[in-house]
Amino acid sequence: MKKILSLLACAALVGCSAKQETAVSDFDSIQQFTLKNKNGMIVKITNYGATITSIIVPDRDGNMADVALGYDSVEGYVNAIAREYLGAVVGRYGNRIAEGKFSIDGEEYELATNNGENHLHGGYMGFDKVVWTAEVVADGVKFSYLAKDGEEGYPGNLNLSVTYTLTDDNEIKMHYEATTDKPTIVNVTNHTYFNLAGEGSDSILDHVLQINGSKTTPVDAGLIPTGEFADVTGTPFDFRQPKVIGKDIDADDQQIEYGPGYDHNWVLDRQGDGMQLAATLSEPKSGRVMEVFTEEPCIQFYSGNFLAGNLTGKSGKVYKERSALCLETQHAPDSINHEGEAGWPSVILRPGEKYDTTTIYKFSTK
Numbered sequence: 001m002k003k004i005l006s007l008l009a010c011a012a013l014v015g016c017s018a019k020q021e022t023a024v025s026d027f028d029s030i031q032q033f034t035l036k037n038k039n040g041m042i043v044k045i046t047n048y049g050a051t052i053t054s055i056i057v058p059d060r061d062g063n064m065a066d067v068a069l070g071y072d073s074v075e076g077y078v079n080a081i082a083r084e085y086l087g088a089v090v091g092r093y094g095n096r097i098a099e100g101k102f103s104i105d106g107e108e109y110e111l112a113t114n115n116g117e118n119h120l121h122g123g124y125m126g127f128d129k130v131v132w133t134a135e136v137v138a139d140g141v142k143f144s145y146l147a148k149d150g151e152e153g154y155p156g157n158l159n160l161s162v163t164y165t166l167t168d169d170n171e172i173k174m175h176y177e178a179t180t181d182k183p184t185i186v187n188v189t190n191h192t193y194f195n196l197a198g199e200g201s202d203s204i205l206d207h208v209l210q211i212n213g214s215k216t217t218p219v220d221a222g223l224i225p226t227g228e229f230a231d232v233t234g235t236p237f238d239f240r241q242p243k244v245i246g247k248d249i250d251a252d253d254q255q256i257e258y259g260p261g262y263d264h265n266w267v268l269d270r271q272g273d274g275m276q277l278a279a280t281l282s283e284p285k286s287g288r289v290m291e292v293f294t295e296e297p298c299i300q301f302y303s304g305n306f307l308a309g310n311l312t313g314k315s316g317k318v319y320k321e322r323s324a325l326c327l328e329t330q331h332a333p334d335s336i337n338h339e340g341e342a343g344w345p346s347v348i349l350r351p352g353e354k355y356d357t358t359t360i361y362k363f364s365t366k
Contacts, residue, residue, distance in 0.1 A: 029131050030074050033141045035166040040064065041363065043166050048074055049088035049128040050143040050162050052192050054314070057170065060287030060365040065198035067288065067363075069324050072314050080311065084193070084319075088128030089162055090121040091188035092147055092154045093347070095265070095300060095333040098224045102336040104155070104183045104348060111153040118222055123152035127160075127188070140165030140173075149182060156182030158349075170363040178355035186349045187331045189296075190359070193304060193324035196283035196290060200315030204304065204325045205246030210280045211239040211301060213266030217332050221258055225334050229267065229343055237264065239301075242280070245325070249303060261322065262303040265332045267343070270297065275358065279327050282366065293360040294329040297345050302326040329359040 032046045032053065044054035055068040069086050071077055077086070100111035100119035112123035121128070132143035140163055147158040160178040167173065176188050195201045216237050217225040232238040236248030236256055249261050256262075268278050278299045279292040292299065304324045311319045331347050338344040349355050 031134060033134065033136070035140060035164070037166050037168045037170065039168065039170060041166065041170050043164070043172055045141060045143075045164050046074065046077075047132045047134040047143055048077055049130065050132045050145075050164075051077065051089070051128065052087040052164075052172075052190065055172070055192070055194075055361075055363075057288060057363045058365065063286075065286070066314065067194055067196050067199060067290075069193035069195070069199050069313055069319055084307065084311065085121060085128050085191040086311075087192045088190070089143075089188060090191050091127045091160070091186065092122050092152070092158060093119070093185055093187045093336075094121055094189040094191075094328065094330055095187065096120050096222075096224055098222075098334050098337055100153070102185065104185070104336075107155075109153055109155060116222055118224060121191070125152060128191070137163060138165075139167065154184055156180040156184035156349075158184060158186065160186075160188065160355075162188070172361045172363075173358060174360070175358045176355065178349065179351075179353070180349050181351055183348060183350045185336050185347045186355045187335065187347050188355075189300075189328040189330045191326055191328060192361075193307075193319075193326055194281065194290065195324045196281065196288040197286055198315075199324075200313055200317035200319075201323065202320065203246075203322055205244070205249065205322060206284065207245050207325070208242045208282045208284065209239050209245050209301070210242045211266050211299065212276075212278055213268045213299065214240060215267040216255075217265045217267065217298075218255055219258055219264065219333075223258060223263060223333070225265065225332060225338075227338055227341070232266075237262075237266075239266075239279075242282070245303065249322075259303070259305055261305040262301050262325075263305060265298050265300050265330070267298055267332070268294075268296075275360070278329060281325075281327065287365040289364045289366055290327075291360075291362045291364070292327050292329065293362065295357045296329040296331065296359065298330050298332050300326065300328040300330055300333075302328065 042056040097119040236251040
């Protein structure tokens with residue numbers, strides 16, 4: 001496999017003032033890595049946010065297109081008008097925590113409330129806004145970051161790594177590992193936005209999705225789980241058989257209204273531990289297919305409802321509402337506040353334990 005190391009274009013960075021908080025003090029430390037396999041598939045990843053910036057794959061006729069939203073330069077990621085986490089690793093806790101509060105062993109912790117009254121994707125300076133240490137490894141790149149005790153309110157020094165590898169089966173493997181010196185919570189995921197027709201295409205409503213999950217965790221108006229589990233049968237959330245995304249996305253349903261659209265967590269119908277197929281996405285015109293395999297218990301399907309048309313991507317086109325989607329493997333949102341309840345796997349990591357999980361995005365055509 002060919003690996004090319006290059007710098008991400010940094011034009012117009014001198015004198016720029018980032019509206020988002022960022023740990024970047026030396027923009028020259030930001031690098032981009034290019035992975036290419038024998039089939040011509042190309043994946044580009046930067047150590048700023050351990051972010052996937054590009055995924056170039058063929059359609060059924062062999063025509064190549066970039067299917068991941070992103071920017072041409074690091075300036076786009078640092079100075080984005082809206083923080084949409086394009087392609088980034090998010091954490092220390094991906095998704096939402098109610099009111100930014102939780103407790104471990106009777107000790108209470110308070111996080112930033114950066115999403116209304118709730119905490120989202122690690123806070124004001126989550127893992128998407130820091131420069132990771134990069135190391136080229138066999139068939140990929142390993143990114144490492146030390147999240148210090150108290151960073152964004154989280155307890156414990158967390159040593160985290162994510163290793164991206166590209167196989168000749170057109171698989172992007174993401175292997176996450178972490179250890180801590182103090183009890184903490186960890187729920188890390190990747191936030192790539194996909195449009196299998198090609199980045200900059202208008203809509204994902206004609207994409208076909210299948211999710212191997214028969215239950216969701218219903219949410220309140222702030223998209224915080226109520227603690228219940230809902231059967232998808234007879235609802236807009238039944239994707240157990242392949243279904244066109246646009247079919248029920250505007251259904252007269254309270255959960256859809258809260259989205260607005262899909263921004264919900266599915267509990268996967270797992271058969272034991274290990275890697276299992278969580279979801280399959282396809283786009284009929286191009287014939288591109290993406291399968292999501294994971295060791296995680298859940299997956300969040302987000303239909304790009306908050307893409308507001310104020311971001312311009314690599315193609316020079318504006319990213320509009322529902323022009324891309326995310327499939328984020330995870331533990332359920334706000335799991336820490338349901339610790340010990342049936343159906344809610346723990347998100348607590350303790351000293352001496354290892355957070356170790358893998359997710360795969362596999363591309364093909366039909």
